Structures are given as C-alpha cells and as structure tokens.
Amino acid sequence: MNAVTLAAGTWTRRHLLDVDELSRSELEATLDLAGDLRERRATGELGELERRLVGHTIGLAFYEASTRTRVSFELAARELGATVVDLSVTGSSVAKGESLVDTMLTLERTGVRTVVLRQAGAGAPYLVARSTRLRVLNAGDGAHAHPTQALLDALTLRDAMSGTLDGRTIAIVGDVAHSRVARSDLHALTRLGARVVLGGPPAWVAGFQHWPGVSVASSLRDALRGADAVMTLRVQLERAAGGGIASLREYTRSWGLDEERMSWARAGAPLLHPGPTNEGIELTAELAASERSLIGRQVTNGVAVRMAVLSLLAS
Amino acid sequence: MTARFGVLTDGRASFLLTGVRVVDPATGSDAVRDLAVLDGRIAEHGDLPSDIRRLDGDGLVVAPGFCDMHTHLREPGMEGAETVASGARAAAHGGFTTICAMPNTDPALDEVARVVWVASRGHDTSARVRVVAAATQGRAGEALTDFGELAAGGAVAFSDDGVALPTARLARSALQAIGPLGLPLIEHPEDPTLAGATLMRAGPVATRLGLAGWPPSAELVLVERDIALAEETGGRLHLTHLSTAAALDAVRRAKDRGVRVTCDVTPHHLAMNDAWVAGDRSFNWDEPRAAQSDPFGDALDPLRAFDGTCRVNPPLPSREDGLALLGGVADGTIDAIATDHAPHPPERTLVEFPDAAPGMIGLETALSLGLAAVDAGCLSLPALLAAVSSRPAALIGEERGLRPGADADLVVFDPAGRWRIERDTLASRSTNTPLLGMTLPGVVRLTVAGGRVTFDEGMGLLV
Numbered sequence: 001m002n003a004v005t006l007a008a009g010t011w012t013r014r015h016l017l018d019v020d021e022l023s024r025s026e027l028e029a030t031l032d033l034a035g036d037l038r039e040r041r042a043t044g045e046l047g048e049l050e051r052r053l054v055g056h057t058i059g060l061a062f063y064e065a066s067t068r069t070r071v072s073f074e075l076a077a078r079e080l081g082a083t084v085v086d087l088s089v090t091g092s093s094v095a096k097g098e099s100l101v102d103t104m105l106t107l108e109r110t111g112v113r114t115v116v117l118r119q120a121g122a123g124a125p126y127l128v129a130r131s132t133r134l135r136v137l138n139a140g141d142g143a144h145a146h147p148t149q150a151l152l153d154a155l156t157l158r159d160a161m162s163g164t165l166d167g168r169t170i171a172i173v174g175d176v177a178h179s180r181v182a183r184s185d186l187h188a189l190t191r192l193g194a195r196v197v198l199g200g201p202p203a204w205v206a207g208f209q210h211w212p213g214v215s216v217a218s219s220l221r222d223a224l225r226g227a228d229a230v231m232t233l234r235v236q237l238e239r240a241a242g243g244g245i246a247s248l249r250e251y252t253r254s255w256g257l258d259e260e261r262m263s264w265a266r267a268g269a270p271l272l273h274p275g276p277t278n279e280g281i282e283l284t285a286e287l288a289a290s291e292r293s294l295i296g297r298q299v300t301n302g303v304a305v306r307m308a309v310l311s312l313l314a315s
Numbered sequence: 316m317t318a319r320f321g322v323l324t325d326g327r328a329s330f331l332l333t334g335v336r337v338v339d340p341a342t343g344s345d346a347v348r349d350l351a352v353l354d355g356r357i358a359e360h361g362d363l364p365s366d367i368r369r370l371d372g373d374g375l376v377v378a379p380g381f382c383d384m385h386t387h388l389r390e391p392g393m394e395g396a397e398t399v400a401s402g403a404r405a406a407a408h409g410g411f412t413t414i415c416a417m418p419n420t421d422p423a424l425d426e427v428a429r430v431v432w433v434a435s436r437g438h439d440t441s442a443r444v445r446v447v448a449a450a451t452q453g454r455a456g457e458a459l460t461d462f463g464e465l466a467a468g469g470a471v472a473f474s475d476d477g478v479a480l481p482t483a484r485l486a487r488s489a490l491q492a493i494g495p496l497g498l499p500l501i502e503h504p505e506d507p508t509l510a511g512a513t514l515m516r517a518g519p520v521a522t523r524l525g526l527a528g529w530p531p532s533a534e535l536v537l538v539e540r541d542i543a544l545a546e547e548t549g550g551r552l553h554l555t556h557l558s559t560a561a562a563l564d565a566v567r568r569a570k571d572r573g574v575r576v577t578c579d580v581t582p583h584h585l586a587m588n589d590a591w592v593a594g595d596r597s598f599n600w601d602e603p604r605a606a607q608s609d610p611f612g613d614a615l616d617p618l619r620a621f622d623g624t625c626r627v628n629p630p631l632p633s634r635e636d637g638l639a640l641l642g643g644v645a646d647g648t649i650d651a652i653a654t655d656h657a658p659h660p661p662e663r664t665l666v667e668f669p670d671a672a673p674g675m676i677g678l679e680t681a682l683s684l685g686l687a688a689v690d691a692g693c694l695s696l697p698a699l700l701a702a703v704s705s706r707p708a709a710l711i712g713e714e715r716g717l718r719p720g721a722d723a724d725l726v727v728f729d730p731a732g733r734w735r736i737e738r739d740t741l742a743s744r745s746t747n748t749p750l751l752g753m754t755l756p757g758v759v760r761l762t763v764a765g766g767r768v769t770f771d772e773g774m775g776l777l778v
Binding site: 015017018020021099100101119120121122123124126127129130131142143144145178180183186187207208210211212 | 514517518519521522523524525526528611612613614615617618620621623662665666667668669670
C-alpha cells in the first residue's frame, strides 16, 4: 500500500473498540498499511502525507500500568505529527474520585479529539464512546479486548506465514479466561482464516469451546500438535494465587514452554508472547531468546499497527 | 408526566366503568361487563345513583390492584434515588396498590420504630406501604431480629435481601423462630462464595465479554439448603427473584412434597437475558437473532454494550432459563411476579459495568413486560394478573378481588396502548432501566387503592 491509498482511507468508523468491528478486508487493509508504515519508518521514508495528525491532540488515559502499549501509542502518535497529552492518572482528578465519564468530558473540553484508553473495567471504552464526543481507541479493557495487540499479533503471524493465515492453526496457551489479548486475537485470527487451539488449566479455558473456529485441548501436547505458530500468555502472578491453578510450579510443569516442547508443534513454528514475559514460568528464557521467538518483532510491529490505526481513525 | 396522582387520604371514589373486560383471578372470572364503584366500594348495579360518573371502559381491562412483594424505596438513607412518596407514585403509575418496602436501607429496618416510621411515611402517599423487616440486626447476618415484636409493629415478612442468611444454622434458627408467626422468611438465594466477584450470568456471552460468570449453582445451592431447612422446621420460606430453571425445578419438587415454600420472579428475569449485557435488546420470547445463536459473531453495539443498567443480582438469565421461568408463572409454580424495583442515581449506573450498582427499576414497567409476554403467547392474561395481584397479596395477608361490598382496589389499563419509557414518562425518582427509549404495550389508565384514586391517566376522575 502506498501513501495515496492511505490518504483515501479505508475506514469510516469513529472508534476502535475491538477488532470484532473490522471486516476481513478492513483487517487486511490495516495490516497492509501497518506493514508499509513499518518499512518506511525503518528506512526514514515517512513523508508529509503520513504526518496527517498534525494539529490533532491525542490523550493517553492509562488507568492501568503499561509500558509497551503506552510508549508504542505515544511514538505512533508523534510519528504522525500529533500532540500527545499523557493523562497522569495518579495525582489527577481521577485519584480524587472523579468518574471516568466526567474525566473524559473534561478531556474533550480541553480540545482533545481522540483518547487512547486503558481501563480495568471491561466495556469502559464503550461507555466513553457513547457518553462523549471523543474518538475512542481501546488500549485494553479488563479481560475483554485489546484490539491493537490483536492487530500486531496478526501482522507478526502473517509475516511469519508468507502472507496469509488462511488454513493455519495457531495455538494459544495460558490464562485465556482472564486475557483481553486472547479474546481479541480470537476475533482477529479466526476472521483472517486461521483455526485456533487453546490450551491451559481447565478453569482458564472453560467456555471457549463454544467460540466459532476455536477448539480447546486438554494437554499441552494436544494443543501444540499441528500448530503453525504458538502464543503463550502472561501468567498474572497475582491471579495465580487466587485460583484456577494449584501452583505456579504446577502450571509450568503442565503448560510451560521450552525448546523441547516446541517440537510438538510443526517444525520451525514461531513463538509469540504479548509481554512482559515471566521467564521460567510460562516459557524458558532460552526459548524467549531463541530464533523461534517473535517477541521483539511484536513490539516493533506494535508501533506500526498503532500508526496505521491512528491514521485510519483520523481519515 | 401529564397524568395525575392521588393519595390514600383523598376522598372515596364513585364511578361506573362500562363495557370493560373484568379479569378477577380471585374468582377466575373474565368477562366484559360494567363495574361500579360507589363511595370507594365495589357496588351492585341496582344501588347506583343516576348521576354517577360514567367512564367508557371499551377496550380496557380492569383487574385487582397489583401487589409488589419486593420494592426498594431507599428511605431512609438514599433519598436521592427514591423516597417512599416517589416510589409510591411509581407504584400507582404501574398499577400497584401495595408495595413491600425492603429493609436494606441505611439504617436497616431492624427495629420496630423504623418499621413503623417507614409505614407511616406511606400513609398519605399513592400506595399502601407494607414493610419487610430485616431478619438479622443491621443485616449483619449474626443475630436474628425480634420477629414477634417486629410483626406486632406491622412487618409482613423478614429478609436480609441483598444476601441470604450466611449460614445454614442461622437460616434454620430463623425458620424455626418464624414458624408460630405464620409470616415468610424471604431469602435472596445466592451463595456468596460462588457468586462473589461475578458480574453476569456464566455462558457464551460472558465468555465473549470477559466478564466473570455467575454459575447457576450459586442459586441452586442456597435454594436446596433453605428448602431442606424449611422442610425440617415447618417455617414459611419465600425464595425471591429466582433466575434459573434448576432452582425452579427444586421449588417445584419441594412444593410437590408439601414443603411450605413459595417463590417469585422479577419481570426482567422473565423478559431479558444475558445477551442484553452485550447490547442485544430482544426479549426471551422473541425469535432468537443471529446475535444470540452466535454471540461471538457480530460486533458489539457501542451505544448499548456493557450498559450498567443491565447489571442485576441475580444476573439476567440465559434465554432458556428465562423461558423456563415464564413457564413457571404460566403453570403456577412461581407464586408471584415481584419487581425488585431498585432505584439508583445516574452516578451509580452510568459507570463502568463492573462498578455499576446492581438492580433496575421495575414498578412502572412490570405490567408492560408481562403484557408483552402475553402478546407473545407465553402467558395467559389471567395467569399474569394473578401473579401480580391476588397471589402475592395472599402471601402477605392481603385480600384482592372485585367482589361487591369490598373496598375498590383495582387497576384499569389499556392492553393495546403503547408507551415509550423515558425520563419524562416515569414517576420514579430514578431512571435506571435498559428499557429507556423502548416502546412497550400496556398503558395504565386508572389505579384505585382502598377506594381512593391514586393514579389517573385521562379518565377524568382527578382534575
């Protein structure tokens, strides 16, 4: 895709609340655009047309701790020429008990047009979208959705699979039940033609067998068998104590990934992880640093995907 | 609202309603005829003065006044959301002549003086206010309240609603103590160790939305516990707002064995389902749309998804369970439809879904949801009207019936009329309902409580 196509735009939407809103062709066009922006950013060839957010003010409202997603959004917005305001959640009116909607209305009145929102409560971006005139970009809401992560995962996987996910099998291992990444990935990957096999302790995959295009395996070996790529999710250490698994050691013994276990998947199957990793728990340090690992590519793609989304929303 | 409200201290009404469909569940009668009220009592035709006010009842239905066993009036303590007076107006607008104030106010209704005070607040309002007293002191689930004294002070039942009595031992003690009084212990059947921290009914929609799912066992475990205790002690048990087919089956079996157990269901559990949390707005009796048969498919509607007003305890059921509950009303296993009218101010519902206060208002929309179920063929009109009038009234010791000589206690409504639920068309101080903006059948035209007109929409009795 070139800059002219970018200028024409492919979206007519105001928000990105989840990837479930995007048709397959919209998904593919977004990934194409992200790939194009990634190459030209790497070679320093981003032109004036890409600076389409000059004059826009984008608010970053992260109500939960985040490093990579927040930094990646900030970089993406700056690359496109936007002014970025970081709504520091601690110490602001939020810490004084102001409601989310009131805070967002205040942001709107200061001239911010687009907000990148991360919130612990599932559905918070939908509430903001219907209660304000802000454009809302969901950067993660509870265990519900994380659409830009799904886009960057899809881009990373598509690159690794010679351009298409059609007919491919992706294994996702871990705490799917509490994972917004997993849910958005399921929407994106199945819509792009992949089949997804989930693996994890029963309480962490319960109910997902009803998701179209998704199956649930009862062992790591079964989950990985025939997988063209493997993604393992971060074990939320604070959650592990609360239930679902007997112990972290038990989790690692049954579901932890290492080079040897990766051989249960198809030869050369790449490994993804949304980060940050708990090395020694859901995967070994060796595996994370191995040639199979696309974890670094995911981070790089994150900036490109967020540039693509921001520019499409502005179009 | 353009309609007019009267209060219980107004003068007694006299009128002749002509050609109206009279449905009286107390006698099983259902016929189009005239119905006369003279000095606040149902009158025989021959006794009427010639100048009596004549009202055209063509196309209208008259039924005994409704009785809500489960109303949150928020007074004392949360008057911004509702007061006894505003809740009573909402009741009259919905056709209710009796409402039972639940005790989870601040402070809780655990002492005679508070029970008497709330009841007295109702004396000059638009509905009779009965009081359900707390079952434990401060609703803390530790020491039982003084049932005998509270009953003498007017309490019609006991409940720690919001939660069940926390231990089987305490519930057993309560059912034993309540036995001689003949009043019901109203239990909110939910095991907090299973229900705690959940946000909606477990199922495909919860899986998709990433909201912690409430397992039906949370209800069944408590229902079976309390049925066993009621059977053993002989105390009267009333299980409120059932939401699962499994719990309904347990009650059905217990009733067959002769256990003194009764139950109610809310209008919203009959009508709505878990897909409402995802933004769907089709009723349980509607043909399931693609969104329901494949809850993972369509994109969520940003205007409706994660609406905090769809958060209730117990959570909105699966569609299958909602239909089973409708079947329970139709076959009489469910004794009453009770609204669980739960007013909240906007700052507690226009928030992130997990932070929303559970509960929705219900007094003014109960009849409309019931009539929509009747229109859909899920329920007969007499079965609906019995479940909102004579049957719940009997459970709290009130009589209902359109017999000559009895105090006129009735509602007149237009079953074919439709109204739009909006801030301006609701009498409640709160508007927390996902029905806002929807148009439903069933317009109440006249409510008469104890012989006094409490609500009049264009009938011309209140001017």
